[in-house]
Amino acid sequence: MRYSSKLIVTTAFFSTLYFSACATSYGPRNALGGYEESDVGKDMIEVRFYGNQHTTADKTIQLLLYRCAELALERGFDSFVVIQDQSYSDDIVQNPTIEKPFETRETMSAGFRTTVSPDHTRATTSTSWVGVYVVAVFNQNNSFYSQYKRSRFDAQKIIDDLDSTIN
Numbered sequence: 797m798r799y800s801s802k803l804i805v806t807t808a809f810f811s812t813l814y815f816s817a818c819a820t821s822y823g824p825r826n827a828l829g830g831y832e833e834s835d836v837g838k839d840m841i842e843v844r845f846y847g848n849q850h851t852t853a854d855k856t857i858q859l860l861l862y863r864c865a866e867l868a869l870e871r872g873f874d875s876f877v878v879i880q881d882q883s884y885s886d887d888i889v890q891n892p893t894i895e896k897p898f899e900t901r902e903t904m905s906a907g908f909r910t911t912v913s914p915d916h917t918r919a920t921t922s923t924s925w926v927g928v929y930v931v932a933v934f935n936q937n938n939s940f941y942s943q944y945k946r947s948r949f950d951a952q953k954i955i956d957d958l959d960s961t962i963n
Contacts, residue, residue: 820851822859822962829924831863840879840932841867847925853885860927862962865954873933874951877944882928891919 820829829846836842843864847856860883868876934940936948 820847820856820859822862831859833863833867836930839871839873839934840930842928842930843867845927847927849922849924851925853925856925856927857883858958858961860929861949861954862958864929864931865949865951865958868931868933868951869955871933873935875936875948876931876933876951877948878929879932880930882930884926884928886924886926887921888924889919889921 823830825832825844825846829848829851831843831845833841833843841864843860845856845860845863847853847859864876864878868874933951936945936950
């Protein structure tokens with residue numbers, strides 16, 4: 797292999813590695829996003845998944861549903877129902893000025909991003925998705941929430957369906 801071919805292959809490899817590392821990975825919340833949860837009542841949990849500017853809304857919701865399913869199974873339940881959807885997007889618009897051609901700021905996912913705008917006439921916008929569900933976890937056949945059987949999620953089915961895309 798010639799020197800230029802090796803350079804191209806090496807550059808392509810590291811570029812792919814770099815850009816794939818920017819998307820939110822599945823795990824507890826960190827600088828690039830992730831999940832967190834808190835109990836809000838008996839067998840009720842507020843579950844949050846923080847995406848970043850490289851994570852789509854659909855992917856954020858998939859990761860959120862996966863975490864809800866994990867929590868249901870970890871707590872000994874086979875089902876969950878979404879009681880409330882409080883998901884939102886965080887749009888950051890930066891209007892550059894000649895005095896301030898770049899800006900470093902903390903994002904919703906607790907990371908840092910520097911935006912450099914050589915064109916001082918155009919604003920830049922980035923969107924980070926945050927999925928927030930309040931869910932009730934229960935066993936399908938013996939719970940007050942079983943009345944929601946049409947809108948319930950089977951926790952194991954969610955895990956099975958999404959496992960290959962998450963891990």
